[in-house]
Amino acid sequence: MTTKFYIDAHVHFFSAGHIPLQQTIDRLLNKTFGSTGSKLTAAAGLSVAAPLIPLLPLLENTGAVEGRIERIKGFIEFFDTDAAFSINKAVTSSEGIYFISDYDNRIKLFTPLVMDFEYSVVDYNPNYVGQKLLKDQVKNLTQEANSLLIKEKLINNKWLVLPFLGLDLRRFDNADNIEHTLEQLIALNSSGLNVIELNDFEQPFEDLYQQYNGGCIGLKIYPSLGCDVWPEDEQRRAINIELIKTLAQKQYPVTVHCQKDSYESGNLDLSDETLINYANPKKWQNLLNAADNPKLFLNFAHFGGEEGVKRLVNWRSWRAGDRAQYKNKKLFEAFDRDTKSWTYRIIKLLKTQQNIYSDLAAFDFEDQKAVASFLWLLYLDEQGQLDDEFPNSQYKLKDKILFGTDVPMTMYQYPEYKAQVKAFYQCMKGNYSHKFMFVLPPSAWFNGNSNEYIENFINHNPAAFLFKR
Numbered sequence: 001m002t003t004k005f006y007i008d009a010h011v012h013f014f015s016a017g018h019i020p021l022q023q024t025i026d027r028l029l030n031k032t033f034g035s036t037g038s039k040l041t042a043a044a045g046l047s048v049a050a051p052l053i054p055l056l057p058l059l060e061n062t063g064a065v066e067g068r069i070e071r072i073k074g075f076i077e078f079f080d081t082d083a084a085f086s087i088n089k090a091v092t093s094s095e096g097i098y099f100i101s102d103y104d105n106r107i108k109l110f111t112p113l114v115m116d117f118e119y120s121v122v123d124y125n126p127n128y129v130g131q132k133l134l135k136d137q138v139k140n141l142t143q144e145a146n147s148l149l150i151k152e153k154l155i156n157n158k159w160l161v162l163p164f165l166g167l168d169l170r171r172f173d174n175a176d177n178i179e180h181t182l183e184q185l186i187a188l189n190s191s192g193l194n195v196i197e198l199n200d201f202e203q204p205f206e207d208l209y210q211q212y213n214g215g216c217i218g219l220k221i222y223p224s225l226g227c228d229v230w231p232e233d234e235q236r237r238a239i240n241i242e243l244i245k246t247l248a249q250k251q252y253p254v255t256v257h258c259q260k261d262s263y264e265s266g267n268l269d270l271s272d273e274t275l276i277n278y279a280n281p282k283k284w285q286n287l288l289n290a291a292d293n294p295k296l297f298l299n300f301a302h303f304g305g306e307e308g309v310k311r312l313v314n315w316r317s318w319r320a321g322d323r324a325q326y327k328n329k330k331l332f333e334a335f336d337r338d339t340k341s342w343t344y345r346i347i348k349l350l351k352t353q354q355n356i357y358s359d360l361a362a363f364d365f366e367d368q369k370a371v372a373s374f375l376w377l378l379y380l381d382e383q384g385q386l387d388d389e390f391p392n393s394q395y396k397l398k399d400k401i402l403f404g405t406d407v408p409m410t411m412y413q414y415p416e417y418k419a420q421v422k423a424f425y426q427c428m429k430g431n432y433s434h435k436f437m438f439v440l441p442p443s444a445w446f447n448g449n450s451n452e453y454i455e456n457f458i459n460h461n462p463a464a465f466l467f468k469r
């Protein structure tokens, strides 16, 4: 028997009390009035301060007023309520996702990523709301996931909540006894990481719920909080090298934030650009090479972002040519080699290394250019063109992409959880009207491949990342 899953590999069940508001405001004020970083207007500053997201919709001027108010309310509600409430809302919304085949029978997983704000907050003070100890955040999420209010709903719908524990790389201060430090940090901040294997899912669902629900199964690294993946300092490099070797040996799944849109935190003397670059996939390439490419189970969250994806398709040549001629044909020189695109660097790692994956969290399916570019990349890879581009390619993108939503970060765009899943489904089906402005791969390709790709992204690939050992 093989278990069929529906896995949302990237969500956050934040509440207001998990977000370091004071730290965020300090950084914002420093950027606006201070001497470091780029000087921004207050509004622009707010828009990059992700944990102030509850305020962000208020600043936007698009959309109808009635719709906006509902969206804002739903959005703020997410942060203003406990995780059990948010989980319940998402699970309820996902009931009857009829367009995903056999949805009712699938085991469904949320893997909420907990961020290690505790380490990155300067002048950490537990008296502040939003400066909870990491272990208290994890404990809270575990309790909420097991709340009696949602127990029945989770069991009836076959949902499990399996968090990832955030760890700041700077918590490791010595290359000599990394394994010991790692296990200590895990034990201190969670009730241990459950290593679950695929055949463990063959037991009755209620037993799975009892045994695993709410328990951590992986680790989350968020470099823009101030921990450089490949720092200048030789000693810190040595620590990171030993750490990823140990993580590979332990076979823990690790998700790392990897797009230029990010939440920056920590040392106010560091510019946003510096902090963003801490997550650069090129740094990961260096780190992995230096560690002799251990078979680390690694997920690059966000696939480099929409901008990274768009830069790999040559829309200039499409626009320069006769667009009508290219409609639904694969004639234009679609692939655009842009080695500076983070997506380019991620694809290189995906195609050459065994256990490396990339999730689609927060991908803007309303961005037609991004959608078309993403689909072209999948198509070109299927056709073998990306194998030519990346020497030593051994894997296909279709076996490496994970579905994830990034809820609640996307809730303003998709107040209903189901709507975002639908947008992903529509993208994979190439199911767009004449209003779609960008040429898509040939429809025969969609007919032949859509179902397989969807199944891979929501089921096979994340199951392999999380459980195939």
Ligand SMILES: [Zn+2]
Binding pocket: 010, 011, 012, 113, 361, 406, 409
């Ligand atoms: Zn996220």
